[in-house]
Amino acid sequence: MNIENMEAFVYVNHYGSFNKAAEALFLSQPSVTARIQTLERELECKLFDRQSKQTVLTEDGRKFLPYAEQMLQVLQKGKQKLQQRKKAPQQIRIGCTISVSNYIIPEILKQLRARYPEVNYKIVTATTDQLVQKLLNREVDISFVRKVMHPAIRTLAFYEDPISLYVYEGHPFMKTGKASIQDIQHETLVFFECGSLDWMRIHRAFESLEQPPDIAFQVDNVVTAKKLVLEEAGIAFLPDVCVSREVKDKKLFRIHVPEVASVSMQISIVATKEDCAVTSDFADALTDGFREAVLL
Incomplete structure (x- = not known):
């Protein structure tokens, strides 16, 4: 009819x-x-x-x-x-830790927008524990967090970012590009305290020293830690992805420390198991965008 x-x-x-x-x-x-x-x-x-x-x-x-x-x-x-x-396209609420929000998400949102032009993105920055709770409360759809285990959450590995010692231009460690834990105990340290097991491994490496290192500045924000090193207030262990620009511009320099060479920051993509389809499809796009924008 x-x-x-x-x-x-x-x-x-x-x-x-x-x-x-x-x-x-x-x-x-x-x-x-x-x-x-x-x-x-x-x-x-x-x-x-x-x-x-x-x-x-x-x-x-x-x-x-x-x-x-x-x-x-x-x-x-x-x-x-x-x-x-058409007027109000679908919105994806992405939770991020501070480092991901500052250094990863801005690089990949352009690739995500090209792949999903009908989607709007809302970025929520918080700690891993806070983001897990927001996920369970349906306040975010998907999150970048440290590795977590929860019966209601599905976790997909996203990337591992090495944690390395970085110094400012002109620091004595630049002569050889490497240092031991014993060498570090005489330095002024800026410590980016995340409270994760990865960072605890660095603390344990200091336990073998007769004299503990001088941790003059302990901060909870990687940007603050990085700026303190740039101001030559001390040296710091920092995630590599957070200092890629400064390394490229030859403002910060990576120092090899054998005792903690395997320490890395593990980031995962998590979503509730009810939203597993969102996790798998969107995680693929996030990973592709990360590789294109950051690694290549």
Whole structure:
């Protein structure tokens, strides 16, 4: 059954005239008449009676009218729904630790936008524990966190970022490009304290020393730690990805420390198990974007 024929039927009833209905529909009067006649043949009944200059519904027309109006309303609601989706595209809420938010996400959002142009992105920065709770509370859809284990969460490995010792230009360690734990105990340290097992491994390496190192500055923000090193306030163990720009610009320099050479920061992509489809599909896009933007 043609929806345009029902539309003509509803309009003729509303305006009480074939001519006025034709004007409202931007059609000719014969076109409206033809549509009503076609609908009458399909329904096998007469819908209108013409009484002098008025057009009124027949008994069958009155019975059919609410159904025709309902069908047009459903169609209109469907159109509005599609228009709303175009005006307000789907949003992905991405949770990130500070380092990911500062150094990873800005590099890959462009690739994500190109792959999913209809999606908007909301970035939420917090600690791993906070992000896990936000995930469980449905405040974020997917998160970059330290490696976690939770029965309601699915975890996918994203990347491992080595944690290395970095010094400022002109520091004595630059002569050889390497240092031992014993050498470090005489240095002023800036320590980016994350509270994770990876960073605890660095602390354990200091336990063998007779004299503990001078941790003059202990901060919870990698940007603060990096700036303190740039200001020559001390040297620091930092995730490599966080200092890639400064290394490229030859403002910071990586020093090899054999005792902690295997220490790295492990980042995973997590989502609730109910959203496992979001995890797998979107994780692929995130990983591809990371490789293109950061590693290549």
